[in-house]
Amino acid sequence: MKIGTIILAAGDSSRMGGEPKQLLTYKGQSLIRxxxxxxxxxxxxxxxxxLGANRPRIVPELAGLPVTIVDNPSxxxxxxxxxxxGLAALYITHKDIExxxxxxxxxxxxxxxxxxxLFDVRKEEGKGIVACRYDTQLSVPALFDRDYINELLQLKDDKGVKWVIGKHRADCSEVPFEAGSIDLDSKRDVEAFQQAQMQSQ
Structure with a gap:
């Protein structure tokens, strides 16, 4: 089964005071790597x-990896x-992805x-979407059948994958992932996460 993966890393980390969160490190690696x-x-x-904001700083972290890097000026x-x-770049060159x-x-x-x-659940349950549940939401990491590509391509502004998942709950398998609620959006998030990691060592 051929799966295409899109990693969204274009944001400017505005709540991080200008420091790209993509370059934060965990276990000796940057998050993007x-x-x-x-x-x-x-x-x-x-x-x-x-990629988008901070592209020149992030690209070196992907050196040597067999990935396609695309720029989103918008x-x-x-x-x-x-x-x-990401979908356009993926689908233009790999129309056979499932x-x-x-x-x-x-x-x-x-x-x-x-x-x-996620792949195991997709195979076992046969739903068109497999999404992770944490807090009160269903979100990424998320796997979408190719039938959803056109709908994803029609999203606008801040409507992201959560909107499509919510619209098609009947066709969505859920994977519990409480740790998904840990996302490093602000300096406070980073400090709390680093403190928790030190305490667990």
């Missing part, structure tokens, strides 16, 4: 990384533009095991 290597380790198909308009940019995996860079506890579990 970590999520990209996990996606490649799946060995299921092409991986596209969508990144300030919201997540939808980055998703569409599904699309969407990942963010700011969830440090996403593991290869979790991603493999």
């Amino acid at each position: 970590r999520v990209t290597e996990n996606a490649l380790a799946l060995q299921r198909g092409p991986v596209v990384v969508v 990144w300030p308009t919201g997540q939808a533009s980055s998703l569409k940019t 599904a699309v995996l969407v990942l963010h860079t700011d969830q440090p506890l996403v593991s290869l095991g979790l991603l493999l579990h």
